[in-house]
Amino acid sequence: MGRTGPAPSAWSFLFFFAFSFCCRWFHRGLAGAAIPARYDGFVYPVGAPVGEDSILVEAFFDPICPDSRDAWPPLKRITLEYAPRIFLEVHPFPLPYHDNSFFSCRALHISNKLNRSTTYPLLELFFEHQEKLYNQPTRNISRESVIRRMVKLATKATGDSSQSALERGFEDLETDLAARTSFKYGCSRGVIGTPFFIVNGFPLPGAGSALDYDQWRSIIDPLVSNSSSEDEGTTTL
Secondary structure, three states: OOOOOOOOOHHHHHHHHHHHHHHHHHHHHHHHOOOOOOOOOEEEOOOOOOOOOOEEEEEEEOOOOHHHHHHHHHHHHHHHHHOOOEEEEEEEOOOOOOOOHHHHHHHHHHHHHHOHHHHHHHHHHHHHHHHHHOOOOOOOOOHHHHHHHHHHHHHHHHOHHHHHHHHHHOOOHHHHHHHHHHHHHHHHOOOOOOOEEEEOOEEOOOOOOOOOHHHHHHHHHHHHHHHHHHHHOOOOO
């Protein structure tokens, strides 16, 4: 749930509990929030269809969170192996104690708006280079410098010709609101750390910890077996 250095201080724990309380309070206020035009998140693989027997997996990732980084490869593998039974939706969720997380989540929305096929390559680039965006390495540089660093990284996914569009994206209120919606949606589901997983509407225990491939198999296999048994027991009138 954000391993970026030494053990957290007492202040970090205090902040965490305060954040948890705020999430609960925020959840109550969402009833009056504007409904977004589209469901939050990014489908993986891009364009994957959802069917009646799909197992819906929702993952909440912070691109600057080491545990999110570690959680992605096994989740990606299990999704591809069980396709099309698994329908995966990844929601960016910026943890407030990672100073640059909101900008990284916003970059994902900008990339997705430019070309949906570049969103996951950019997420993987954030995971690969996230140490450069931790709090300590960016402590003495400006907000504009952090954004320039992210734009430079994003052009590796979207192409050099998109640099100007990426820069404009950070000035676009729409992408700012999209990143805020992602955060609000996570709060509405009780997310207080990353990674956080919801399978068929039910949250998995162990929020903030990565699941390995075998753990995912132990979750998905029974669901696939139960679904197959129900199909075999169905008769056509």
